[in-house]
Amino acid sequence: MGPSHSEADTPPLAFLRAIRYMTRMHEYQLIDGDQTVYRDGTIKLHTEEGYEGMRAAGRLAATILDEVADLVQPGVTTESIDTRIREMMLDAGAVPATLGYRGYTHSSCISINHVICHGIPGEKVLKDGDILNVDVTPLLDGWHGDTSRMFFAGEPSLKAKRLVDVTYECLMLGIEAAQPGARLGDIGAAIEAHAKQFRYGVVREFCGHGLGRLFHDAPEVVHAAKAGTGPELKPGMFFTIEPMINLGKPWAKVLGDGWTAVTRDKSLSAQFEHSIAITEDGNEIFTKSPTGRDKPPY
Numbered sequence: 001m002g003p004s005h006s007e008a009d010t011p012p013l014a015f016l017r018a019i020r021y022m023t024r025m026h027e028y029q030l031i032d033g034d035q036t037v038y039r040d041g042t043i044k045l046h047t048e049e050g051y052e053g054m055r056a057a058g059r060l061a062a063t064i065l066d067e068v069a070d071l072v073q074p075g076v077t078t079e080s081i082d083t084r085i086r087e088m089m090l091d092a093g094a095v096p097a098t099l100g101y102r103g104y105t106h107s108s109c110i111s112i113n114h115v116i117c118h119g120i121p122g123e124k125v126l127k128d129g130d131i132l133n134v135d136v137t138p139l140l141d142g143w144h145g146d147t148s149r150m151f152f153a154g155e156p157s158l159k160a161k162r163l164v165d166v167t168y169e170c171l172m173l174g175i176e177a178a179q180p181g182a183r184l185g186d187i188g189a190a191i192e193a194h195a196k197q198f199r200y201g202v203v204r205e206f207c208g209h210g211l212g213r214l215f216h217d218a219p220e221v222v223h224a225a226k227a228g229t230g231p232e233l234k235p236g237m238f239f240t241i242e243p244m245i246n247l248g249k250p251w252a253k254v255l256g257d258g259w260t261a262v263t264r265d266k267s268l269s270a271q272f273e274h275s276i277a278i279t280e281d282g283n284e285i286f287t288k289s290p291t292g293r294d295k296p297p298y
Contacts, residue, residue, distance in 0.1 A: 058286025188225025
C-alpha cells in the first residue's frame with residue numbers, strides 16, 4: 001500500500017513539516033534491537049534482526065497472495081476476498097496493517113481495471129475479463145510485509161495482458177537497479193524508461209516507501225525519476241517498489257471516498273509491489289511467492 005507524496009500532514013503545518021521531513025531523507029539512522037522507531041524523515045538502516053522479521057512478514061504476505069490466486073474468479077465479490085485475507089492474517093498470528101489505518105476499514109486494497117490503487121473492497125462482483133490488483137500488509141511480530149500482485153478474473157483482453165506483463169517487468173527492472181551504492185532515482189529511471197517504450201503512463205501521485213516497524217517511512221520511492229539523483233542506497237535499507245502503470249496517460253484522481261485513485265482518462269492500470277532490502281552485494285526480495293506465483297496467469 002503506497003502513500004501519496006504528502007500523506008503525513010495537512011496544511012498549514014504540513015508545508016514546514018514536509019520540508020523538514022524531505023530534508024532529513026538524506027540522513028541515515030541505524031536501527032538495532034527493539035529501539036523505538038519514529039517517522040522523522042531519516043532513512044533507517046537495519047541489522048540482522050530486522051531482516052529476520054521482514055523475511056517472516058514478507059513470506060506471510062506472499063503466501064496470502066498465493067491463496068488469493070485461487071479465490072479470484074468471475075462472480076466473486078471483492079468483500080469476500082478481503083474477508084478471507086483477514087482470516088488468513090489472524091490465523092497466522094498477524095493483524096492487517098490497513099485495518100483502522102487513517103480510518104480505513106478493510107484488510108486489503110482491491111483495485112479493478114481503471115482503479116490505480118487503494119480500491120475499497122465491497123459488494124462489487126468480479127466480471128469475466130476484469131484485471132485487479134490485491135494489496136496486503138500483514139503486521140507480524142512488529143514487522144510489515146507489504147506486497148501486491150495483479151490477478152485475472154476469467155480471460156482479459158490482449159491489451160490488458162500486455163499491460164500487466166510490462167508492469168511486472170517494470171517492477172523487476174526497478175529491483176535490478178536497487179543496488180548498494182546506486183541512487184534512489186536509478187530505480188524510477190529504470191521503470192520509466194521501460195514503460196515509455198510501450199507509451200504507457202507512469203503514475204506520479206503515489207510512490208513506494210520505506211517500511212519495517214513502521215508501515216510508511218522514508219525514503220519515498222518515486223517510479224519516474226532521473227538516474228543518479230536522490231539518496232544513496234545503503235545495506236540495511238528496507239523499502240517497497242510498487243510501480244503503477246497506466247495504459248493511457250499517467251494522471252490520477254482520488255474519488256470522493258478519499259481512498260480510491262483512478263485514471264483520469266479511464267484507461268486500464270496495473271501495479272505490482274515487492275518489499276525489498278539493500279544488502280552488501282545486491283538486494284533481497286522479502287515478498288517473493290514461495291510457489292512461483294509472482295505474476296499471472298496462475
